[in-house]
Amino acid sequence: MQLRTTSVLAALIFLMVGFMATLTAQDNGNGNEDENGIESSHEGLPLEPDRVVHLQTNEGTWISLDVHPSGEKIVFEFMGNLFELPIEGGEATQLTSGMAFDAQPSYSPDGTKVVFISDRSGGENVWILDLETMETEQRTRGNNYRMQSPIFTPDGNYIIAARAGLRGGVHKLRMYHVDGGSGIEFMDTPNNRKTIEPAFGGDDRFIWFSQRTGDWNYNAILPQYQIAKFDLETGETHLQTSRQGSAFRPTLSSDGKWLVYGTRHEQETGLRIRDLSNGNERWLAFPVQRDDQESRATRDVLPTMSFTPDNSAVITTYGGKIWRVPVEPGAEATEIPFEIDTEIELGPRLEFKYPIEDTPEFIARQIRDGAPSPDGNRLAFTVLNDLYVMNLPDGEARKLTNLDLVEAFPAWSPDGQWIVFATWNPEDGGHIYRMRSNGSGNAQRLTRKPGIYQQVAWSKTQDRIVAIRGDKRVYYEAPGPFVPFAADELVWLPSSGGDYTVIASTNGRSNPHFVQNDDRIYLNHSQRGLISIRFDGTDERQHVAITGSSPPGQQQPTRASTIIKAPQGDQVVAQVGADIYSVTVPRTGEAPTINVNSASFPVVKLTDIGGQFPAWGWDGRTIHWSIGNGHFIYNLDDAKEREREQEAYDREKREAEEEEEENGDENGDENGDDNGDDENGESEEEEEDDDRPKDYEAEELRIKIPFNRDLPEGVLVLRGATVITMNGYEIIEDADLVIQNNRIDEVGVQGSVEIPEGADILDMSGKTIVPGFVDTHAHVRPYRNLHQPQIWSFLANLAYGVTTLRDPQTGTTDLLTYADQVTAGHLLGPRIYQTGPGVFWSEQVRDLDHARDILKRYSEYYDTKTIKMYVAGNREQRQWILMAAKEQELMPTTEGSLDMKLNMNMLIDGYPGQEHNYPISPIYSDVIQVTAESQMAYTPTLLVTYGGPWVENYFYMKEDAANDAKLRHFTPRAEVDGKTLRRGAGWFHEDEFATWRQSRIVQQIYDAGGINGVGSHGQLQGLGYHWELWAMAYDDMDPHAALRIATIQGAEALGLDGDIGTIEAGKLADLVILEKNPLVDLRNTNTIEHVMVNGRLFNGDTLDEVWPRQLPIGRLWFHEEEPEGLPGINN
Structure with a gap:
């Protein structure tokens, strides 16, 4: 196959000539040498290191390396720093240090310099380290790019590296002159072709590289990459491989004889060697480091490797070690041992505790749809889906109607006498009502035909009301949050009521x-x-x-x-x-x-x-x-x-x-040294500025509207169960567990606990009780704008034992109102925490003050206690956000984004949470120790595994979710059928799932003293939590450890462990009562008989309340009738 790149040769000629005429002076980098001569690299970043992790190890994760032209030493990356090592092995010498992430080093042809990628300027750029002076110089400019794959050209005059936009676009190889300039992209078409991993061989006319279409895919189907070479004379691209397992990381011998590259064979990655003189190939090493072709591969698809100068062997890395692999068939590889003794600088630890209040009242966090009256003296709005009116600026807000309906979208009549609004009720559908703005009389229904009515407006010149309308049935057909056809047509009706007239389709x-x-x-x-x-x-x-x-x-x-x-x-x-x-x-x-x-x-x-x-x-x-409010x-x-x-x-x-200046010129300066400062050293200009109008x-x-908190009353004793308290490794057989109101009063062996007079006692013999499960990454996706009076995802999660959840990135603020409704007892559901809408790159954070302003939304108005920093810019911007979060006592979590380099620098910065798994595997002691000691909560969300097929596909193959009666009871049919009957993601052999490797990382972090969380990602509400937990524990994890992750570690990750996560006196009564013991078989977590949240006990199959009230939940509005007893075949 041959691809022609137009005008490349002319562009390169222009580059060679033009560069020398446009060289720009390059500043020295932001680093300084420490007392040991190590180049330190955090001075250019705003965040100061606050902690240190001491690493003493002989293994490392994803070690990219290069061999010195003399063949005497190796340069390699380790945890974001660069090291050199004698070719025979030994103690590694550290070249760079600090919080910046330095990666992918490569020697210059004369061996005096190292080119590498670093974010020490605040964003990723190409840098050069002079090995004689230990000074660094920045060779590319701009902090809004993603950079990787740097190498020198064989003449040492140019650098080839891959560059992409900060968000979006694919990496493209560019050529830069070592003395400066902006460089040129020499393979620009097609636009969606990703080109990385450049390499030269015996002929410097050709650049070999890896390519693929697009940046990455979920549930990727192989092949993803192939190797090609670019002709610098003709501008032609020639494809060199067509392997089913992909081909990547081309590495060539200097004599032009050998090509070594990586490829996937079944589930493992290996190295193949090709004799370029005749095209013959064979395996060189297998298996080696698993490749990263199923994620973004931001440090390339495989770590860099290098031939020795005599071309007799390849120096590469696998198993956390560095190896010399001879090219001679049958020769054994030998380890090049290394020892590293270093300190990894980390940012501050953000560890805040958020007590869960159980005061009788709380203040609603959000008002919605504020509408000022025509005279400007009053404001209509909704709170917890009820309509309110208040006098401005500080009048008492009063509830306007007594309707037991969802109320939304208030609008005033031109004379200010009426307020019109939309309603919703699952049984009867929605309508438009009007109510006198002074609250007198009763609400009047204006519409005759039910539907979904939204965005109500009252004409200022006619007695007409306009609204967006859809048929009510679509709410029953769509599980939310987006409902097709809910806003299907624009209608008007008389302000006094009557039939509506369709104006037009919304379109x-x-x-x-x-x-x-x-x-x-x-x-x-x-x-x-x-x-x-x-x-x-x-x-x-x-x-x-x-x-x-x-x-x-x-x-x-x-x-x-x-x-x-x-x-x-x-x-x-x-x-x-x-x-x-x-x-x-x-x-x-x-x-x-x-x-x-x-x-x-x-x-x-x-x-x-x-x-x-x-x-x-x-x-x-x-x-x-x-x-907010x-x-x-x-x-x-x-x-x-x-x-x-x-x-x-x-x-x-x-x-x-x-x-004053004119007078000064006339009179002169008596003292000759007046600097304009007053006796306190403050300038007069500063004092005068204080007088300037603000x-x-x-x-x-x-607008602070109080609501009663839902608090049960009574004393309940759960008797005879085995209680796995999660208070250390405590297990109490034949226990008495005493609950008073909404908190645990005492727990102990039956007979050792004082039972309050009048307590209700329930026999739990043979049952096992564990703390309520915590889902640290639960996307519950409720209906937006026009709210529902009950949310099926809340019910499903609670029925499956999830008593606390955190939704990291809600997209909108609707969940603020829904969560408050749960707190008030208007809705049934788990305790709901959330980040609110994510802090994305679209914020374009300018500086620390700007970050502070952005985060005030969450700390002062939404009261989320946490945020989702969702790849919100370059390293500098992300550090500003972290600094602002610390000041405002927010616990940010992050988006993993299939990007191991991003994951590592967020870890180093001190972010207290990561959502989604590290995309590469295996992970060795370096990353494990830093993750554990940092106490960053690692929520891998393996149902949507990064770096391999989503493991939810495995469970859909193995579990009969389609016929799970409980799942169908709490989940709309469209949701169940859409996920369980046919899977658009494709079919994957059981061995293909990277999850089994990923579960090992969870175990390693736990064993090292780190924090994990169970996050179901909202893939299958309720039951999906158990699938996620079982996947995390796949690597023979002790069931008790898995349960700790599901309970107390999840609570710790959210800063809630003072009130939930264990069964002990004083904690909130959030419990799961199981038919079978999960310590015997972890899959017994799904044998739920009862669930208790905040002291209320519910039947696990129906969610009927059984204590302290005996209150059936009633018919769930999303249940559809089955097509039975109808005319049809065989009927």
């Missing part, structure tokens, strides 16, 4: 609203921005499209998610990302596209920490939004007046300074 249009001077319906279009139509659905006009910046890896700027036209005037309010803007929209004949960061007309960024639910005041001079009002006139005051102040100050800030209201 990507949403958020209807009105202005005061025309009868058009204004809408947001998913592609065109703000548009409007007539009431008959015709004459669509585009008014403005609004965008923001383009985050790294995103080709197009971010579109505004919401645009609302002001009731009067030429402004709109727009939400772009998390922030809200006031945007001036001129009338120019054509609808403009306005970027809020580079607008030609006034744009005001209203938020620092973000906001939601933007709305205009009816006069068009105030803008409202909410975040905070509500903000921005007065445009007051803001303009403040701006004028600042301008006047600045003008007066400037004139005074000019006058920037205008929106008025903030905290």
Whole structure:
């Protein structure tokens, strides 16, 4: 196969000539030598090391290496630092140190320098280490790239390395001059071809490399990579392999005779050697280090290896060791032993404890859909899915109706007398109601036909109400959170009620609203921005499209998610990302596209920490939004007046300074050394700045609405069971477990515990009781915007024993309200913790102060106690986020992202949690010890294994989930059938699952004293938790250890171990009662008879409450009738 790369030769000629004319001086790096002459590399990063892990070892994980041209020594990477080693082995000499991650070293042809990849500048770049001076120099610029695979060209004048955008895009090989310049990409087409692992052989005309289409795949089907070579003279690419197990890491002998490369054979990786003179191949070593072809391979698909200068052997790594493998057939490989004694610097440990309150009342964390009244004196909003109204600014909020329905999307009548809103009830469907805004009278139903009604708006010029509508059946057909056809059509109905009229299909249009001077319906279009139509659905006009910046890896700027036209005037309010803007929209004949960061007309960024639910005041001079239970009002006139005051102040100050300067020139300086400081050493300028009018800030209201916390009352004794307390290794046979209200009063052997008078006693003989299970990575995916009064995923998890869960990355803030409803007893479910929406790269964190502002959403408004740092930029940006989290006492967790290099530098930075498994295996003592000693909670989510097929596919093959009666009882049919009857991921032989290797890592971390968590990833709500636990314990893990991970270690990971995770006096009464003992067989975790959460005891098969109330749960709304007793074949 031959691929032609156009104009490459001409481009390379230009490169050779142009480079020397455009060389730029390169700064020395950020590192300094320590007292031992080791180049230290954390000074360029904002985070200071706070801890040290001492490693003394003779093995390492993923050791990329290179042999010195003299053949006397080896350079290699180890835990983000570079080392040199004599070729015969011995004690390794450390070359670099610090928190920066240095990787993939390669010698220059003369052996005086080492090129490597490092993030010491804040992002990944190519660096050169001078081995004589031990000074480093940065050879590429820009901190928003991903870099890998650096090598020198044979003449030593150029460096070849692979570069990709920070997020998105594939790595492309580029050529850089050693003296500077921006380099050139010489194989740019096709765009989706990934090119990495460059290598030269006997002929420097050709660059050998590994390639694949796209960056990576889940549930990958082999082959993924093949080897090709690029002709520097003709610009042609020639494919060199076609192996089913892929081919990667081309390594060539300097005499041009041998090619060694990696490939997969069945489940193992091996090295093959090809005689380039005749094309014959054979195996050279098998098995070796397992390749990384099923993830992002950010440190290449296989660690770098190298021929010895005489080409008699290949120096490579496998089994955590370095080996000399002769090319002669039948010759034995010999180990090159090494000893490393080093210290790994870590960032601070973030370990915060979050006591679980059981006070009688709590404050709701979120208000939704805030709508100001026409006179601006009142605010309507919803809290815990009930409609409230309050007088601004500090009136008492009162519940407006007594309807036992979900209430949402309030809108005011033009005269302020009525509030119209949407409702939902699973039994009867949804309707539109109106209620007098003063709370008098009863709510009046306006719609005659039930459906799903959302985004209600009241025309300002007509007695008409407009809403988005869908048929109610679609809520029964979709398990959520996204419901197709729930917003199918735009309708209007008279404000007094009656039949609705269909205006048009929505077709990507949403958020209807009105202005005061025309009868058009204004809408947001998913592609065109703000548009409007007539009431008959015709004459669509585009008014403005609004965008923001383009985050790294995103080709197009971010579109505004919401645009609302002001009731009067030429402004709109727009939400772009998390922030809200006031945007001036001129009338120019054509609808403009306005970027809020580079607008030609006034744009005001209203938020620092973000906001939601933007709305205009009816006069068009105030803008409202909410975040958490905070509500903000921005007065445009007051803001303009403040701006004028600042301008006047600045003008007066400037004139005074000019006058003072003129007087000073006339009178001279008496002392000759006046520096403008007062007696306290503070400059007059700083004092005067304190007098400058402060920037205008929106008025903030905290709307604190109390709710009763659901707390049971009574005393219960669970008698006769075996209690595995998780308090150390304590196991109590024939126990009395006393629960008073919602906490454990005492536990001990029957007869040793005082039983309170009047206690209820339940016989649990033969049963086993364990603490409630903790799911540290549970995506529960509830319905968004228009909420449901019961969430099936909550029920399924609770029924399968999960009494506490943490959803890491909710996408929206809806779960804040749902979690509070559970706390209030309005919904049945586990204790729900969450990170809220993830902190993504789209935030484009500018500095530490910006990170602080972003995280205030979570610490001050959402009260999540944790965040999900979801690959939120380069190393510097991620460190700023960690620093801000520490200040605000948040426990961040992270996204593993199929990226072992990212995993390691997040570990070194001190992030207290990692979601998803390390994608490579095996892992050796270096990574295990640092992971364990750092106390980073490792939640591998093996159901969606990184680096191999998802192990959920194994369980779907082996378990009859489709006919599991309990699963079907708590899960909508569409969810069960869609996951259990046919699998789109494909079929995988049992031996192909990398999970069995990954489970060993869990065991290693546990044995080393580290923390693991069980995270089901929401793959199969409830039952999936047990599958995940069983997969984690596959490597013959002791069942008690597995149960500790499922309980107390999960609680520790979330900072909740003071109240849950063990069965002991004072802890909350979260328990699972099992028919069979899981210490005998871990699969007995799924023999659940009862579940207790917060002191309430439920039947494990039905979730009927059995204590202290005897309360059936009733029919679950998502149950569908079976097609029985109907006409059909054989009926």
